[in-house]
Amino acid sequence: MIATIIIVIVIAVILTATIISYRRKLTQGCCGAGGDSVEKISTADKNPTDYPFQYIISIEGMTCKNCAARIENKFNQTENYLAKVNLHKHSALIRSKTDVTDGDLKSITAKAGYHITSIQRF
Numbered sequence: 001m002i003a004t005i006i007i008v009i010v011i012a013v014i015l016t017a018t019i020i021s022y023r024r025k026l027t028q029g030c031c032g033a034g035g036d037s038v039e040k041i042s043t044a045d046k047n048p049t050d051y052p053f054q055y056i057i058s059i060e061g062m063t064c065k066n067c068a069a070r071i072e073n074k075f076n077q078t079e080n081y082l083a084k085v086n087l088h089k090h091s092a093l094i095r096s097k098t099d100v101t102d103g104d105l106k107s108i109t110a111k112a113g114y115h116i117t118s119i120q121r122f
Contacts, residue, residue, distance in 0.1 A: 038069035043076045051082050051095030054122040057105055058091050060115040067114070074112035081108075 062068060068085040071092055075083035080097040094105060106116050 038066045038073070040069050041073045041076050043082050046082070048082065048095055051080075051097055053096045053099050055094045055096070055100075055105060056091055056120040056122070057094055057109065057116045058118040059085075059109065060090070060117050062087065062090055062114055071109065071112045071114060074108055078108055 059071060062071060062085070065087060068087045072083045072085050075081040075092070075094055082095040083092055085092040102116075102119050105119060109116050
């Protein structure tokens with residue numbers, strides 16, 4: 001009898017923690033971010049015509065606006081890049097002033113904590 005009560009209490013605690021976590025994700029996004037949004041960082045040169053090389057990258061693991069902001073910020077903080085993420089398409093338009101390799105794009109994306117699944121060059 002006592003063992004059954006203890007098991008029910010443990011299950012109730014686990015269920016309560018799960019519900020709280022799920023509600024937090026619904027209101028704050030997958031990354032949590034403590035309820036605060038990740039502040040976007042822009043480049044000094046915002047003129048797209050100054051960036052002749054363009055790439056569309058598909059990104060795995062990006063699920064909320066905080067994820068999108070982290071990826072944009074990582075590229076925009078890197079010299080010669082201008083980025084715009086499309087959260088709904090799980091992709092980003094990356095513009096650069098110089099031709100870059102797939103490895104360069106993958107490295108920057110990995111530093112933000114995400115993985116590129118495909119790259120299109122324009």
